[in-house]
Amino acid sequence: MNDVGNYQEKYGVHVVNAMENLLQAVHRTPLQQSTTLNEVTHKDVFLKMENLQRTGSFKIRGAYNKVSMLTDIEAARGIVAASAGNHAQGVALAASERGIKAKIFMPVHTPTSKIDATRSYGAEIVLEGESYNEAFKGAEREQQERGATFVHAFDDPDVMAGQGTVALEMMQQCPDLDTILVPVGGGGLLAGMALAVKTYFPHVNIIGVQASEASATWNRFKGTGPKVLHSCKSIADGISVKEAGKLTYPIIEQLVDDMVTVSEEEIATAIIFMLERHKTLVEGAGAASLAAILCKSNHLKSRRIGAVISGGNADIEKFSTYKKLSERAKTIRRIS
Structure with missing residues (x-):
């Protein structure tokens, strides 16, 4: 597993086996478009709605x-x-x-x-x-x-293989995607999807998205800041992890094309956007990749972008916080 190249050669079997293993166990979630999102970003954006998955998450x-x-x-x-x-x-x-x-x-x-x-x-x-x-x-x-x-949340080959099936579904649903954005906590989803994509669709770019308040993997990938965080508290609680996985990070380092971070305000903006425009409530982690598209689209050179909406288990009690952060984002944009 430490030899990423060797693992990648075998990964086709791992992910296909996982795909077959999960046929009767999980939903084949929709890949949806939003006319408003396309107009705002001037791109063709496809949202992989894993918030509609069994248990509300990938x-x-x-x-x-x-x-x-x-x-x-x-x-x-x-x-x-x-x-x-x-x-x-x-x-x-x-x-x-x-x-x-x-x-x-x-x-x-x-x-x-x-x-x-x-x-x-x-x-x-x-x-x-x-x-x-x-x-x-x-x-x-x-x-x-x-x-x-x-049963580890991310540092396990079988877990990563299961998560990698998200990428295979996306490419089946839209074969001409050129970039996929993936939220990152410990890195199981990103590593699994990167292995799947780079094995079968090496021309597709993979970009990881972390919350700026929990950016251990981004720090390590970019060579700046602490690799292990003393604390991490974000509205994206599902990706609030203090350090990257021991098995996942070498894969991320070798196969992922880039990583970006999104602020609390940007994540909240994406949550509110999904609620108002898509009539869908997603959690902070699930909104992270969308936040990168909404707020950093000028930095994304691709035209046909897939984004994993990784989960919908939002904390309703924090909705007022999401709203306040979203309003603060509007104020920041007006000032800047």
């Missing part, structure tokens, strides 16, 4: 692919995982359908909607730490003490 793809491949012995030990919310739901659902006990560690500030949804699938929830990284340490401790099977 995370079910990687989680289900991994859980379905566990041996009976691994399954009998039970599953432990750490998640900011969406991976938790994917793991919980996959475990439930296979009859496996799941214990999932989540940050204490995880939106109640994500906690309740995860619990509804039958998983045991433990709230620990301020961010994903602290929750991960709790899950790691549990795994060592109990011997449970760990």
Whole structure:
């Protein structure tokens, strides 16, 4: 896995197997256009609506692919995982359908909607730490003490293969895309999609998008700022991760064409845009790639752009915050 080139040669089999494995388990989500978005950006933009996926997020793809491949012995030990919310739901659902006990560690500030949804699938929830990284340490401790099977949110080849199926679907739905924007937390989605695209469609550009308040991967990719953040708190809680994955980052470094960051105001603007123009509520992480298109379109040279709307599990209680940040963005644009 550390040899990215060798893994890429084998990845066709991994992602195709994952595609077949997920046929009956996940939705083939729509690739939608918005006339308003195209007019505003002067580009052809295609939104991959993973917010309409089972559990409201792309995370079910990687989680289900991994859980379905566990041996009976691994399954009998039970599953432990750490998640900011969406991976938790994917793991919980996959475990439930296979009859496996799941214990999932989540940050204490995880939106109640994500906690309740995860619990509804039958998983045991433990709230620990301020961010994903602290929750991960709790899950790691549990795994060592109990011997449970760990299902990582991003640093796992089977999880990445499952996430990579998003890219294959997008290219099937619109073969002439020239650029795909992907939100980035730990990097499982970006790494998986980059491997899939560069294996089968090497001419397509892959751009990662991070929240500026949680930019560890961007920092490392650009060679500036800390590689490990002391804290990261963003309205894009699903991608608020303090450092890039050990397995995902080498793939990102080699195969991703560029990375950008988006501010809290820009993410909020994208959330409000989707609600007002698309009549769809998306979460902060899910709006990140759209934020880059809306607010940084002049820096994107491509004409036919795909953007992954990665999740729709928004925290309704924070809607007033989204609105205030969006209004602040308008004020900033007027002044500048």
